[in-house]
Amino acid sequence: MEPLSWGDIIVRVLIQFTPVWIALIATFxxxxxxxxxxxxxxxLFDSPIGMIGFALVMFWVFTALFxxxxxxxxxxxxxxxxxxxxxxxxxxxxxxAEDGDYAYYLFGGDNLAxxxxxxxxxxxxxxxxxxPLATLFAFMVGxxxxxPAGYYGGMLDTVLSFLSNLILAFxxxxxxxxxxxxxxxxxxxxxxxxxxxxxxxxxxxxxxFNSRYYTQPHIxxxxxxxxxxxxxxxxxxxxxxxxxxINVLPGPLDLFDIPGGVLVVFVSVVFVNxxxxxRIVRGLALDVKTRDYVAAAQTRGEGPWxxxxxxxxxxxxxxxxxxxxxxxxxxxxxxxTLGFFGLxxxxxxxxxxxxxxxxxxxxxxxxxxxxxxxxxxxSLVLGLNLLADGLREESLRD
Amino acid sequence: xxxxxxxxxxxxxxTALCLTFIVFSLTNLYxxxxxxxxxxxxxxxxxxxxxxxxxxNGHLDPLPIKFGQWIGVVPxxxxxxxxxxxxxxxxxxxxxxxxxxxxxxxLQGHWGNSSVFKEPVADIIxxxxxxxxxxxxxxxxxxxxxALIIGVLAGMREGSRxxxxxxxxSILSTATPEYVSGVILIALFASSAxxxxxxxxxxxxxxESANFENFFLPVITIALYGMGYIARMTxxxxxxxxxxxxxxxxxxxxxxxxxxxxxxxLRNALIAPFTVIMLQFPWLLNGVVIVETLFNYKGxxxxxxxxxxxxxxxxxxxxxxxxVVVVLLTQLISDIGYVFLNPxxxxx
Numbered sequence: 001m002e003p004l005s006w007g008d009i010i011v012r013v014l015i016q017f018t019p020v021w022i023a024l025i026a027t028f029x030x031x032x033x034x035x036x037x038x039x040x041x042x043x044l045f046d047s048p049i050g051m052i053g054f055a056l057v058m059f060w061v062f063t064a065l066f067x068x069x070x071x072x073x074x075x076x077x078x079x080x081x082x083x084x085x086x087x088x089x090x091x092x093x094x095x096x097a098e099d100g101d102y103a104y105y106l107f108g109g110d111n112l113a114x115x116x117x118x119x120x121x122x123x124x125x126x127x128x129x130x131x132p133l134a135t136l137f138a139f140m141v142g143x144x145x146x147x148p149a150g151y152y153g154g155m156l157d158t159v160l161s162f163l164s165n166l167i168l169a170f171x172x173x174x175x176x177x178x179x180x181x182x183x184x185x186x187x188x189x190x191x192x193x194x195x196x197x198x199x200x201x202x203x204x205x206x207x208x209f210n211s212r213y214y215t216q217p218h219i220x221x222x223x224x225x226x227x228x229x230x231x232x233x234x235x236x237x238x239x240x241x242x243x244x245x246i247n248v249l250p251g252p253l254d255l256f257d258i259p260g261g262v263l264v265v266f267v268s269v270v271f272v273n274x275x276x277x278x279r280i281v282r283g284l285a286l287d288v289k290t291r292d293y294v295a296a297a298q299t300r301g302e303g304p305w306x307x308x309x310x311x312x313x314x315x316x317x318x319x320x321x322x323x324x325x326x327x328x329x330x331x332x333x334x335x336x337t338l339g340f341f342g343l344x345x346x347x348x349x350x351x352x353x354x355x356x357x358x359x360x361x362x363x364x365x366x367x368x369x370x371x372x373x374x375x376x377x378x379s380l381v382l383g384l385n386l387l388a389d390g391l392r393e394e395s396l397r398d
Numbered sequence: 399x400x401x402x403x404x405x406x407x408x409x410x411x412x413t414a415l416c417l418t419f420i421v422f423s424l425t426n427l428y429x430x431x432x433x434x435x436x437x438x439x440x441x442x443x444x445x446x447x448x449x450x451x452x453x454x455n456g457h458l459d460p461l462p463i464k465f466g467q468w469i470g471v472v473p474x475x476x477x478x479x480x481x482x483x484x485x486x487x488x489x490x491x492x493x494x495x496x497x498x499x500x501x502x503x504x505l506q507g508h509w510g511n512s513s514v515f516k517e518p519v520a521d522i523i524x525x526x527x528x529x530x531x532x533x534x535x536x537x538x539x540x541x542x543x544x545a546l547i548i549g550v551l552a553g554m555r556e557g558s559r560x561x562x563x564x565x566x567x568s569i570l571s572t573a574t575p576e577y578v579s580g581v582i583l584i585a586l587f588a589s590s591a592x593x594x595x596x597x598x599x600x601x602x603x604x605x606e607s608a609n610f611e612n613f614f615l616p617v618i619t620i621a622l623y624g625m626g627y628i629a630r631m632t633x634x635x636x637x638x639x640x641x642x643x644x645x646x647x648x649x650x651x652x653x654x655x656x657x658x659x660x661x662x663x664l665r666n667a668l669i670a671p672f673t674v675i676m677l678q679f680p681w682l683l684n685g686v687v688i689v690e691t692l693f694n695y696k697g698x699x700x701x702x703x704x705x706x707x708x709x710x711x712x713x714x715x716x717x718x719x720x721x722v723v724v725v726l727l728t729q730l731i732s733d734i735g736y737v738f739l740n741p742x743x744x745x746x
Contacts, residue, residue, distance in 0.1 A: 162412075162413075166413055168680075169417060169725045170417060170718075171680070171683050171684060171687070171702070171718075172684055173684060173688075173702065174421075174706060174714075174721070177703075177706030178425070179424075181709070183429035183430045183433060184429070184430070186429050187428075187429055189424075189427075333575045336575060336578070337575070337684075337688065341703065356578070356581055359581070360577075360584075363599060364584065364588055364590060365590060365591065366591065367584075367589045368591075371582065371585055374578040377575070377578055378573055378574050381573040381574075381575075382570060382573035384573075385569050385573050
């Protein structure tokens with residue numbers, strides 16, 4: 001068979017992404033039709049920049065979804081090697097293709113004869129799974145610590161700010177190297193850190209509901225029992241994994257096991273991100289606590305946590321949402337950095353950082369394996385930045 | 399002001415102490431020490447041999463004592479073996495034990511020896527910092543003027559076509575981390591597959607003689623990522639200044655537009671970016687590590703990767719001291735500079 005021309009490759013790639021296009025068009029059609037009833041999300045569709053950003057982000061989210069859940073889009077197994085396909089240029093026909101195999105390596109083969117296109121698609125799954133969740137955890141930690149630090153001030157603020165500056169003064173890569181090397185992972189330090197960091201969402205939710213329904217025990221008590229019970233179970237199955245240092249839940253009760261490498265990467269990314277979130281939340285709390293509605297709540301006799309979580313927090317949601325988008329982008333970059341230095345995730349993992357790292361060694365001879373993941377990462381981060389910009393513009397407009 | 403600087407320096411020293419202690423304890427965990435013993439001794443050591451090697455070399459002392467020895471406030475360890483030969487932290491190989499100093503830590507200027515490079519740490523750090531300093535200087539020379547020009551041009555007419563296109567460029571550059579832009583630039587300009595071959599894909603030769611061909615790509619790779627951020631800050635502060643009352647007055651007086659921008663707006667618009675530029679140094683450090691690895695330029699960042707990858711304890715500690723001091727110093731300078739540039743701020 002003849003190798004494909006560039007035009008053919010582009011057409012075939014576009015066809016390969018068909019489910020994503022359909023999902024994107026459906027999302028946009030629905031959202032634009034009902035945009036007046038959708039609040040801030042709907043207003044996003046008034047700004048062209050926000051729409052472009054949203055489209056880029058949703059493109060990768062849908063790609064990850066279809067690839068991760070239904071195994072669509074990718075043409076080959078991201079880990080499968082086919083002999084004779086090593087470092088082949090884009091559009092090379094698959095050697096010895098059988099019926100049911102996709103007949104081409106659309107973006108060529110890498111130095112281990114794996115399909116670059118499928119690895120790029122599979123890499124999106126890793127990013128879309130880890131980045132938003134890690135950012136969310138970092139926000140939980142940052143909010144739970146930043147609100148009281150800003151609201152109370154004093155010693156608490158001094159100590160917490162010192163700690164956050166301490167982490168921020170660390171060069172990120174040195175921190176990663178110290179946390180993610182196999183020797184340190186063996187000692188279980190990342191598992192203990194996970195134990196501490198993952199408790200913050202539970203604390204946050206507990207305080208959130210307790211401060212709201214404090215005066216109505218008949219709602220509060222069952223609500224807290226159900227929510228906290230569920231979250232604690234998830235927490236325990238998160239941190240306990242058979243074979244690691246923490247193994248508290250017996251096998252059948254353990255809902256899922258996080259692969260060791262992913263957990264370590266997750267923990268270190270949350271750890272690096274949370275001091276910055278803490279600083280932002282603290283600054284916002286300092287600013288907002290002098291407002292009249294806070295004084296009014298104080299005069300009404302509301303508790304401090306009610307004021308922090310139900311008066312201050314909803315009123316600083318604008319900057320926080322914008323920062324959340326930006327921070328997912330930053331987390332994506334951090335994940336790429338980890339992969340680039342070969343830290344954490346297993347070396348054959350298809351995530352974008354590792355693939356770039358694989359491809360860079362032969363870059364001056366075969367640039368094609370490193371470029372697709374590089375552009376993929378760039379487009380996702382660009383999408384998130386544009387989305388944040390659009391959101392900022394629209395939220396300032398009210 | 400004096401008190402303020404004094405307090406900041408105090409906090410700085412405390413932070414540096416805490417950070418080095420964290421690095422110290424993480425690098426001195428038993429699995430790391432075991433690896434060290436096996437690389438220094440031989441790989442097939444039994445567990446007992448590892449323990450005795452570690453004891454003999456003072457690695458199994460309690461952590462605070464070892465940390466004190468490294469700083470130089472606790473006497474260095476000594477050990478007498480069966481033949482009566484005395485070895486110790488402060489005793490050079492072959493030197494007379496009686497003449498050796500009691501204390502030898504960083505306070506005495508003794509930074510130890512690197513186990514990877516087999517050289518004194520102080521020498522390694524000095525040469526590598528020199529290389530990186532040159533790289534940083536070039537990056538700053540490209541990045542700062544470029545970012546300020548883009549920011550000022552974009553911010554002087556908010557919403558114009560120049561503004562929109564320049565803002566898009568700066569968002570694009572903040573969305574491209576060094577390992578992405580570096581890879582793309584090498585593939586475009588240095589690979590035989592594309593055939594442009596304008597520049598070299600490695601900067602190893604730039605350590606002896608840097609020229610445009612081997613040094614442009616690493617410099618532009620770091621500069622691009624930081625440039626977008628500074629440009630956006632400059633743009634934001636420029637648009638704010640351009641809507642202020644005194645600019646309107648100047649316009650109503652009939653001052654020409656270039657004059658307004660250059661004489662009235664620019665000075666006030668550059669206050670905010672100054673802080674941002676100073677706070678970029680820690681980020682640059684990050685970029686330097688990536689770019690030096692990518693382009694094989696053997697500077698500070700490259701050394702960090704080597705030291706961290708091989709758990710070279712004393713080299714890692716020295717690296718963290720240096721980088722922490724750089725980070726905290728730039729924070730201090732940015733605070734002080736801010737006060738000088740903006741007379742409305744007073745530090746009480």
